[in-house]
Amino acid sequence: MYVLMVYKYFGRIYLIPWRTGMVFSKAFYRYTQSFGGMRAVIPFKKGNAKSRLGKLLSEKEREELAMAMLNDVAEALLGSGCFGVIDLLTTSIIEVKGLNTVLTEKGLNEALNEYLGKMSSHSINEPVLIIMADIPLVSIKNIRDIAASATDVVIVPGRMGGTNALFIRNPSSFHVDYYGASFIKHKEIAAGSGLEIEVFDSFNLSTDIDEVADITEILLHGKGHAARYLKKLGFTVVEAENGGRVGLKKI
Ligand SMILES: Nc1nc2c(ncn2[C@@H]2O[C@H](COP(=O)(O)OP(=O)(O)OP(=O)(O)O)[C@@H](O)[C@H]2O)c(=O)[nH]1
Numbered sequence: 008m009y010v011l012m013v014y015k016y017f018g019r020i021y022l023i024p025w026r027t028g029m030v031f032s033k034a035f036y037r038y039t040q041s042f043g044g045m046r047a048v049i050p051f052k053k054g055n056a057k058s059r060l061g062k063l064l065s066e067k068e069r070e071e072l073a074m075a076m077l078n079d080v081a082e083a084l085l086g087s088g089c090f091g092v093i094d095l096l097t098t099s100i101i102e103v104k105g106l107n108t109v110l111t112e113k114g115l116n117e118a119l120n121e122y123l124g125k126m127s128s129h130s131i132n133e134p135v136l137i138i139m140a141d142i143p144l145v146s147i148k149n150i151r152d153i154a155a156s157a158t159d160v161v162i163v164p165g166r167m168g169g170t171n172a173l174f175i176r177n178p179s180s181f182h183v184d185y186y187g188a189s190f191i192k193h194k195e196i197a198a199g200s201g202l203e204i205e206v207f208d209s210f211n212l213s214t215d216i217d218e219v220a221d222i223t224e225i226l227l228h229g230k231g232h233a234a235r236y237l238k239k240l241g242f243t244v245v246e247a248e249n250g251g252r253v254g255l256k257k258i
């Protein structure tokens with residue numbers, strides 16, 4: 008008799024012969040045991056989100072765009088199949104399918120350092136990916152590439168000195184320091200603990216949406232919730248009149 012097995016691997020479902028499945032399962036089990044589970048955490052503040060876009064969007068629109076970008080990031084994390092747990096560290100009650108809502112009143116640094124501290128005090132020694140909610144171009148492949156790194160700390164820079172993601176293999180030996188030149192600060196924190204660093208080079212991941220000009224990148228390259236939301240609001244990319252590359256127009 009030919010029996011098929013439903014096999015879920017990195018978020019995709021396969022139908023394979025039972026015997027092959029058993030061999031795969033054992034190999035996959037040994038593989039996962041070799042590195043343990045992984046978790047991801049997305050810090051999020053919906054209230055008056057993206058204030059630097061205030062010249063272009065109303066408060067309600069900024070909050071809706073922030074939610075759309077969060078959904079893009081969540082889908083990439085869930086689609087990657089890399090994480091047993093994905094926490095949403097949020098300042099207000101928000102439900103996103105597949106994510107655990109963790110409420111906090113604290114600011115970004117305090118909230119994340121408390122989160123890392125709790126992991127240590129509960130002896131959760133899993134690698135953790137801290138990823139910002141404002142990088143809507145992120146792909147499933149980007150996430151899998153980060154998670155596949157064998158380095159102690161993967162730092163994903165944002166433009167102008169920011170940090171868009173941090174993959175920390177041993178969270179008890181690291182703390183975060185966002186704002187200002189956080190990219191430099193995170194490299195120093197890792198180096199100070201003798202940790203090996205990989206700087207992750209990616210257009211998608213370095214494109215955080217902070218300023219009005221960044222909106223153009225979503226319209227040029229985005230395919231997800233944020234791109235659809237901006238198009239729904241009537242935004243489109245046009246040739247710049249002054250010889251520059253492109254501009255933004257609202258129809
Ligand atoms: N939990 C938590 N997350 C935050 C807080 N402030 C910002 N974030 C999140 O941290 C990430 C980067 O933040 P920013 O780029 O400064 O986003 P923002 O605060 O909405 O934007 P601006 O008002 O323009 O600074 C985003 O995922 C935010 O949602 C906070 O106080 N607490």
Ligand SMILES: C[C@H](OP(=O)(O)O)C(=O)O
Pocket residue numbers: 115165168169170171184185186187188189190215217
């Ligand atoms: C949180 C901060 O984000 P930005 O202000 O660059 O959006 C940072 O990356 O340190």
